[in-house]
Amino acid sequence: MQPFELITPSSIPDAVKAQASAATAQQGSQVRYIAGGTNLVDYMKLNVEMPRQLVDINGLPLNKIEPGENGSLKIGALASNTAVAHHDLVKQQYPVLSEAILSGASTQLRNMASTAGNLLQKTRCGYYRDTSYGCNKRQPGTGCSAIGGHNRMLAILGTSDKCIASNPSDQNVALAALEAKIHITGAKGDRVVPIADFYTLPGNTPQRETVLEPGDLITHVSIPALPSGAKSLYLKLRDRASYEFALTSAAIVIKTSGNHIDFVRVALGGVGAVPWRSREAEKALMGKAATPANFRAAAEAALHGARPQSQNGFKVELAKRCLTAALTKVTA
Structure with a gap:
């Protein structure tokens, strides 16, 4: 160091x-x-x-978790993952977020990790971590060693020929499905960025991961109120039962009337270069009946643009099954 x-x-x-x-x-x-x-x-x-x-x-006063405007929830940037996961308002109104956080890391890490820190969590790609290998995310222009290398855990959605690193967060997959907003203060003033616009795809500049500018400080995250009667769930598939990053995961927010889907938000983890909001899956589900056939059709739509590498092709089918299982469980 x-x-x-x-x-x-x-x-x-x-x-x-x-x-x-x-x-x-x-x-x-x-x-x-x-x-x-x-x-x-x-x-x-x-x-x-x-x-x-x-x-x-x-030392800054940024750790509160409290009700916001219009039924929303405000989570301070320094609120620990443990505090968020176990907060009554989170468990009652946004269980998908609590489930996602508790599926990640260990108790000790959750006690220390902050909400904003998790938003900015770096990839666990082995080539990013090992400075003896080329990595465009770590050092632009040195190549992506993961392409053609060890890429079993890496992304199949949103990648480029410059980078196939996956976003490792569980929290942020849930926040994507919840359409959270990131509140930022900086040298140019305050602004609010929807989480869908917060992350940048690797493209030709994988070293740039978010829209943050020098000096920008995340102060809090706000989550809008969900429609009355909506349910949510986080399902994570991994190599072992605890303290492991996702091979694939699914965050679902859904409301049904009878067997009719009135509202749905879908995000995937473990498979995207960023926390992956799947509007394709949402479009395939909205207004349809909550049936196994429609769930599978949504999963097919979600993974339609997947670009697997030499070792992670299994993630395509695994992600489809994960999403189908999550939809089945949350609507049961």
Whole structure:
């Protein structure tokens, strides 16, 4: 791990100023906010991340979980994964989020990991983690070693010829299905970004993963109220029962009247370069009967554009079965 300077701002404006000032001084990506550090510190130890400065935001008042406007829920950027997963409002109104968080990591990591930190969680692609291999996400222009290499756990949706890394988060798959909004403050003021617009596909610039600019600080996440009577569920398939990243997962939010689907949101995990909202599956389900045949048709639509690699072709059928099973379970 390389030496670094630790800055401890006492207010949100001070934190933004500290990060933005460092970026202006051409340190740019060498400055990082740090909260729980469960992801960042790992990569600092591996010399994948080598910030010259860390801006510690743990002293900022950003850990509340509380009702928002129009029946929404407001989750502070520093709220721990444990606090979110076990909060009564989350369990009652958004069980898909609680289930997703509890399916990820270990208790100790959930106690430390923050909501915003999870939003910014880096890929677990082995080539990104190992600096002896070329990786366009870590160092643009060095190639993607995963293409033609070990790619069993990597993405089959949203990839490019520059990067096939998968997004590892469970939390963010649920937030995608819940149509969460990311609230950001920065040197240019405040803005709100729907989670569907927050992440960027790798394309030709896999090193850029979100729309965040230097100095930008996530302050909280808001989740809109769901339609009355809506149900939600998170189903995760993995190699072992605990502390394992998803081979594939599905987050479902759905409302039915009798056997008729009135409202549905679908997101997939483990298979996308970003938390994968499947509007194709939603279109195939909306207004249809909640039947096994329609669930399978939605799964086929969701994976229609999949681009599997040499070792992860099994994910195509596995993701279809995961989505079909999740829809069957949540509407039972």
